[in-house]
Amino acid sequence: MKATKYAKSLLALAVVGAPVSLSANEKESALLEEIVVTAQKRSESLQDVPIALSAFTGDFIKEAKLTDVKQLVAFTPGLSGNSTDSFLDTISVRGVSTNSFGIGGDSSIGIYKDGVYYGRNGAAVTSFFDVERVEVLKGPQGLLFGRNAASGAVHTITEKPNLEDVEGYVRLGAGESGRQQAEFAYNQPLGDSWAMRIAGSHSEQDGFVKNLYNGDDLGEHDRDAVRLSIKNQGDWGDVTLTAEHEERKQYGSIYIGQDANGNSFTGDDRTANLDFQGKDDARVTGVTLTANIDLNEEMTLTSITGYSKHDWVYQEDWDGTPVGLAGYLQEQSGEYYSQEVRLNVDTSEDLKWYVGASAYEEDVTAELSNEVGDATPYFGVPYYNGLLETNDTDGEYNGWAVYADMTYQITEKLDVSVGARYTYDEKEAETEIFGLGFVWPVITLAPVKSKQDWDDISPRIALRYFVDEDLMLFGSVSEGYKAGGFGTDTVTSSIGGVALPDAELDDFDPETITSYEIGAKGDLAGGKVKYGVSAYYYNYEDLQTVIIEVGKALVENIGEVDGMGVEMDLRAAINDNWSLFIGAAWSETDISDIPLDVCAEPGGSNCDGNRLAFNPEWTVSGGINANYPLNGGEVFAALDFSWQDDFYSDGENSDNATVDSVGFVNLRTGWNSEQNWSVSVYVENVFDEESFAGRSGVAGFPVNAGPSQERLAGVDISYSF
16 A cells, blocks of 8 residues: 555544554654545535544555444444344444334435445445445434435445556455455546546455354355446546446354353354354445536536345344244345436635435335244244245335535634425335234235325534634534335234235334534644544434334334434544554433333333433444554554443343443554555454344343354455556
8 A cells, every 4th residue: 555545544534443554754744634525515624524424544444454334333433233244234323223124114324325325235235345435424414415314324435537547456365264355456547538447356254153053154255346437527527437246145144042041052152053044145236327517617516326236135043043943034136226416506705505406216125034943942832843924025115305505604713504405205015924923913815005105304504613723613403314114014904813905014104303413623732633522412203113012023113212422533643653543432312202112011111211222322442553664664563442332232121132342452563565565464353352243032032143253363465556
């Protein structure tokens, strides 16, 4: 890697980081440089954006060996939850997560790539390769991103073709557990106004959890991805066409059953005993066409057109035992179309504004199956071994939105931004359910159809005050919205477990959030220290969550949830050779005004006063880097750590769903040559800590899900030109 790129990668952290090396003679000057982000639909310095925002450069992502969105959890204050391989893993932003994995609902966290929305499980190219940066916006982004970004948004921006230089890189890696990794990129100018860029990645690794049932190792993965971009640029603006494809084969979530005392049935937290084969396989293709047309010096018209399709198969043994009690299979495919048009106008130094419109269409099909085995050991009642229940659902969803935002310079130091987005969503679904009612509460004799629509206005106002060139204060009030949907396994009317002819799918309402936030971003010690701190309070209404009612799982709206918290980050150049970074978050959530006694117990208690799932009270992470010149290059060493408080993986806050606190430490050392090649060795999870991404109860027994990877050592070598 080139030294200047390493410098930018440390600055990219609005939070904490992982091993990132900076040349000794550039470290202090690097901290004076700012990364440019586009979170507010215009290019701005990260330190000047009045939003709680974490940004990661592509160099940081490569050096930290992050492979997908979920692995940002360890490095982003306010982001928590699950970071294992499975696409059904749950992450939360400020305590709000998505725990409905059918196709009748949507994510509460907006996932975007190059301005295109990807919200469906299994439907996106998630591998991080040849990435320019990733922006993580915390809090409701109803105005800026709109569709289903109620709790926040994660936006990946890929590298674009460069018209100036022939350039690229190759990176190879190998490690324990059969780890093999490769990544490359090649950029080629094509005349004066055209350029192309091709990039690809490969990652494979053996499993790290022994399955006693058949002797297999679980947790393996094999992923390949490629991307081709072509760019045309002139005095009028630029147009970029990007096509990418990913194929992945990996294991689904791994469940390990425990006894009533919380001890694994296998005697080891990295040993399972599962009779049902897990998988998480997908083929995903995406195409994006982006045009930026300069109408004049003040006005730019942007068009973003997106298309994607996917085929996905997910399978897991969620009872965590070899008994054959329950296995789950989801086979899903879909096509997605989106279009956005935006006009940015800089009328004067005092006034900037933009207006835009967007449209979205989704056609998705899923077949969900539950295989029910011998339940006698759990319930004392014999069931047919291998009983299969299936659910076939087709969904046609579409929506559109219009939005506008204005930033006005009130004084030399104070400005205000005011904007709003109107969103309309329409969903139509058709479901057929076959079975005997063991897992799904009804069967259908004919397809059950439903159609609903919703709309919302999401405003935002933000104030920004520059005390001086080293300190910016900000405050905002914003709202977010997520569309309603259908519970595709429950109906409005039935008799004896059979849907009536007039039955429709149970639906749930949209969820809305109002958030209040204040914060500060600044520099100290002449720019050698950069920091950010924010405090927030939010109120959720009708938060969508999965509950268990009379033996069935369904999505319901919780009346209200109040949340508050504080987040901070700091980066510093200690001297010419040493740098550090640290981040922390404190969060408190409170469930109230529940329409159903969803947590009812014999004593009559409910969820009032409980915390949200996947919401640890504290998270802390950070790291330290050292760099010294040596033999025509530099030697570097880096340590990073992350710690997460204990949390519940359900809204009932039950003992069976309590995940213990855990901390991880990673080490890396190596040598960077002045000839643009480098070699490094690393150890992940140095102290071989064991933890789980989630925990639940099956028939009164706790089941752990998503065991952490064991300690793993490896080596990387790279060359850039």
